[in-house]
Amino acid sequence: MAERLKPEDRAAGLQELPNWHLVPGREAISRSFKFKDFQEAFAFMTHVAFAAEKMNHHPEWSNVYRTVDIVLATHDVGGLSQLDMELARKIDVISGGFN
Numbered sequence: 001m002a003e004r005l006k007p008e009d010r011a012a013g014l015q016e017l018p019n020w021h022l023v024p025g026r027e028a029i030s031r032s033f034k035f036k037d038f039q040e041a042f043a044f045m046t047h048v049a050f051a052a053e054k055m056n057h058h059p060e061w062s063n064v065y066r067t068v069d070i071v072l073a074t075h076d077v078g079g080l081s082q083l084d085m086e087l088a089r090k091i092d093v094i095s096g097g098f099n
Contacts, residue, residue, distance in 0.1 A: 027079030
């Protein structure tokens with residue numbers, strides 16, 4: 001089972017993920033992605049969905065036209081875990097294939 005990150009581990013993890021930010025009022029991280037159009041945004045979401053399913057760790061997200069907003073938190077631990085940091089890194093790699 002995942003464990004909640006200690007504040008110093010959370011800070012270290014975020015240093016490795018400069019485009020991700022803490023969500024105000026909650027222990028979660030978020031990032032917004034913009035693509036050239038809806039089709040590209042949806043393709044990105046499909047790739048992320050496969051990665052998340054393999055990890056059995058699923059994002060909170062929304063999509064409006066070419067923008068995808070993602071929030072990561074581990075609900076079982078009531079905050080951030082190493083799973084969130086790992087999925088954020090995978091999402092960053094996936095997004096690089098669309099730029």
